[in-house]
Amino acid sequence: MTDHEDPAPPPVRHLELKAALLLVLLVALIGGAALYLMYARGVFEQTQRVVLLVDDSEGVRVGMDMTFSGFPIGRVRSVELSPEGNARILIDVPKKDAHWLRTSSMFTLVRGLVGGATLRAYSGVLTDPLLPDGAERKVLVGDTAAELPIVVAAARELIGNLSKLTSSESSLAGSLDNVKTLTEKMNGPQGAMGALLGNEADAKKIADALERVNTLLARVDRMAAKADAQVLGPDGLVAGSRTTVAQLNAVLADTRGTLKKVDAILVEVQAVAGNAREATTDLGALRGEVDATVRKVESLVDEVNRKWPFARETELKLK
Amino acid sequence: MASASSVQGALADGVRAFAHWLQNWWRIAQLGAQLLTLALSPPSYSAAYRQALLRHIVLGTAPSLLSFTVLTTLLSLVVIRIVLVTSVSYGLTQYALEMVVRVLVLELIPLTAALFAALRCTIPRAADVAALRSRGQWREGSAPMLLEVLPRVSAGIVCALLLAAISCGVTLLLAYLAVYGFTTAGFEAYTRTVGHVFSPGVALVFGLKIAAMAVAVALLPLASVLITSARPGELTSAELKGLVRMFFVILLIEGASLVGNYA
Numbered sequence: 001m002t003d004h005e006d007p008a009p010p011p012v013r014h015l016e017l018k019a020a021l022l023l024v025l026l027v028a029l030i031g032g033a034a035l036y037l038m039y040a041r042g043v044f045e046q047t048q049r050v051v052l053l054v055d056d057s058e059g060v061r062v063g064m065d066m067t068f069s070g071f072p073i074g075r076v077r078s079v080e081l082s083p084e085g086n087a088r089i090l091i092d093v094p095k096k097d098a099h100w101l102r103t104s105s106m107f108t109l110v111r112g113l114v115g116g117a118t119l120r121a122y123s124g125v126l127t128d129p130l131l132p133d134g135a136e137r138k139v140l141v142g143d144t145a146a147e148l149p150i151v152v153a154a155a156r157e158l159i160g161n162l163s164k165l166t167s168s169e170s171s172l173a174g175s176l177d178n179v180k181t182l183t184e185k186m187n188g189p190q191g192a193m194g195a196l197l198g199n200e201a202d203a204k205k206i207a208d209a210l211e212r213v214n215t216l217l218a219r220v221d222r223m224a225a226k227a228d229a230q231v232l233g234p235d236g237l238v239a240g241s242r243t244t245v246a247q248l249n250a251v252l253a254d255t256r257g258t259l260k261k262v263d264a265i266l267v268e269v270q271a272v273a274g275n276a277r278e279a280t281t282d283l284g285a286l287r288g289e290v291d292a293t294v295r296k297v298e299s300l301v302d303e304v305n306r307k308w309p310f311a312r313e314t315e316l317k318l319k
Numbered sequence: 320m321a322s323a324s325s326v327q328g329a330l331a332d333g334v335r336a337f338a339h340w341l342q343n344w345w346r347i348a349q350l351g352a353q354l355l356t357l358a359l360s361p362p363s364y365s366a367a368y369r370q371a372l373l374r375h376i377v378l379g380t381a382p383s384l385l386s387f388t389v390l391t392t393l394l395s396l397v398v399i400r401i402v403l404v405t406s407v408s409y410g411l412t413q414y415a416l417e418m419v420v421r422v423l424v425l426e427l428i429p430l431t432a433a434l435f436a437a438l439r440c441t442i443p444r445a446a447d448v449a450a451l452r453s454r455g456q457w458r459e460g461s462a463p464m465l466l467e468v469l470p471r472v473s474a475g476i477v478c479a480l481l482l483a484a485i486s487c488g489v490t491l492l493l494a495y496l497a498v499y500g501f502t503t504a505g506f507e508a509y510t511r512t513v514g515h516v517f518s519p520g521v522a523l524v525f526g527l528k529i530a531a532m533a534v535a536v537a538l539l540p541l542a543s544v545l546i547t548s549a550r551p552g553e554l555t556s557a558e559l560k561g562l563v564r565m566f567f568v569i570l571l572i573e574g575a576s577l578v579g580n581y582a
Contacts, residue, residue: 019373022380029484040514063518
């Protein structure tokens with residue numbers, strides 16, 4: 001290669017056009033990439049500012065998202081310290097997504113075990129007024145890592161209690177020993193009775209008592225058979241009762257007939273009473289007529305007395 | 320006494336080698352400054368220079384575009400698939416896309432583009448110059464620098480930048496398709512993730528890294544040939560030294576970018 005003359009380079013057809021195309025492609029790619037990155041970083045978006053106040057901004061980094069229902073609606077622009085010593089997280093929310101944030105919205109900062117911290121917004125009442133630009137809100141913090149020591153301490157205490165519980169001198173071990181002794185006695189010749197009563201004499205007494213109870217039960221059985229015959233037999237209490245009930249039914253039928261007769265008598269008495277009431281009415285009219293006649297006679301006697309001059313006695317007597 | 324003199328001799332050799340190493344780097348820096356001065360001087364843009372520049376850009380870049388696009392597509396698909404499957408198996412799918420963008424676009428693809436530009440464009444151009452010098456067709460002075468070296472270096476830079484830009488675009492597109500499929504529904508979320516990754520600091524480091532790698536792969540192979548004397552044996556050695564220098568500088572740039580992004 002180095003020993004022969006360098007041949008003249010072959011001419012390139014449409015050299016300038018090809019070179020221009022390559023350069024335009026390069027410029028377009030670099031320019032497009034720059035514009036796309038600026039768009040991806042939200043340079044062309046109109047935003048409003050939300051300021052979140054939190055005691056500890058650990059895990060919050062510039063550029064991280066704030067999500068609403070899992071959708072990113074804002075981006076952390078900067079984190080700074082307030083004069084009170086709190087962290088101020090400045091978040092840019094695009095205007096097109098700002099309507100999800102209301103005055104009643106809640107903001108949380110959750111630090112998980114895996115991955116970075118996450119900022120979330122919750123809007124319970126979407127009819128509340130819109131969150132104004134530059135609004136400051138407190139952040140509720142949920143820190144899994146911070147709760148770990150508490151969980152570990154509780155677990156350690158639990159393990160300690162378990163160790164005490166399972167040690168050879170614990171109450172549980174003593175109880176288990178007693179259970180073992182009990183089961184051994186139950187497996188012995190006296191069985192559960194011996195385990196319950198503790199000695200052989202008492203167990204024998206219980207066995208005797210059971211024997212006597214059996215004898216008693218046999219006698220009670222015989223008595224029950226006799227009682228059954230007396231009550232339910234052909235001449236028993238139940239048969240007599242049945243006859244008595246039949247007689248009682250006949251008596252009740254007679255009584256029912258007697259009562260019907262009494263009813264008829266009462267009807268007649270009622271009619272007599274009605275007649276007496278009418279007679280009493282007629283008697284009243286008669287009395288009125290008598291009274292009128294007497295007054296007429298009286299007036300007539302008075303007239304006679306006036307006209308009869310020799311009469312001295314003015315009293316009129318009815319005879 | 321003999322051992323003391325041998326240690327002294329070894330020390331002197333080491334010092335001389337270090338001085339020689341420093342001298343070479345200084346000469347490369349001088350050459351780079353000279354080329355930058357020429358590139359920024361309006362009188363340099365003669366018709367012959369423009370013709371040579373356009374010719375080297377077309378010959379150096381155009382043949383590599385298709386093959387490199389295919390190569391980067393395959394590489395990206397494999398890495399994207401590995402990252403997605405791994406993240407799904409570990410339940411970390413929400414970080415898969417960010418990881419793909421970080422691993423591929425930020426780290427692997429610019430490095431691949433720079434190495435590909437070096438292999439297909441700048442190292443062959445340096446070999447051409449070495450051949451010219453070994454045949455005695457090289458004249459000292461600013462004319463060859465203007466008509467032979469500067470167009471080659473500029474074409475190498477354009478080639479590295481263009482390959483990096485194309486590969487990044489292809490990788491971003493493939494990552495989107497691998498995660499969301501052929502739909503535009505995920506564009507907002509995808510754009511937001513890309514925006515997350517390319518914070519201003521990361522974007523600045525990324526741009527500087529690509530530019531520095533382009534300059535390194537374009538300048539170092541040629542400069543290593545030019546700072547060496549024109550004897551054939553030494554020129555072959557200079558090409559190898561140029562490769563070593565180039566890889567060393569790329570390693571430094573990659574390390575610096577990692578420090579800038581993640582430290």
